[in-house]
Amino acid sequence: MDILSSRGPRSSERANEIRAQVAAALALNEEATVMVSELACMEEGCPPVETVIAVFRSAKQKLQFRMHCPMAEITAQDIEEMCAQQVDSSSEKSHGSCS
Numbered sequence: 001m002d003i004l005s006s007r008g009p010r011s012s013e014r015a016n017e018i019r020a021q022v023a024a025a026l027a028l029n030e031e032a033t034v035m036v037s038e039l040a041c042m043e044e045g046c047p048p049v050e051t052v053i054a055v056f057r058s059a060k061q062k063l064q065f066r067m068h069c070p071m072a073e074i075t076a077q078d079i080e081e082m083c084a085q086q087v088d089s090s091s092e093k094s095h096g097s098c099s
């Protein structure tokens with residue numbers, strides 16, 4: 001079952017765009033996999049929907065980003081900043097945010 005299919009084609013198109021932008025920003029090769037999903041966040045002070053981006057690279061640590069907004073609101077700049085932070089620091093940040 002594809003949960004995203006219930007949201008219509010627009011959502012998966014956006015996910016594809018985000019995947020491509022993340023791959024470009026992190027200079028990923030073909031072996032890497034990027035997963036983009038929208039999740040409900042239960043933490044206090046968080047918006048109801050956040051976008052989780054996971055990057056799986058062979059022989060490297062998995063990366064996971066959380067953006068505090070639906071994927072429709074994520075801009076290319078958000079992705080660039082998010083990836084730049086992740087490249088700078090090895091510690092995983094649990095929460096990102098949208099400008």
Ligand SMILES: [Zn+2]
Pocket residue numbers: 041042043046047050095
């Ligand atoms: Zn949250």
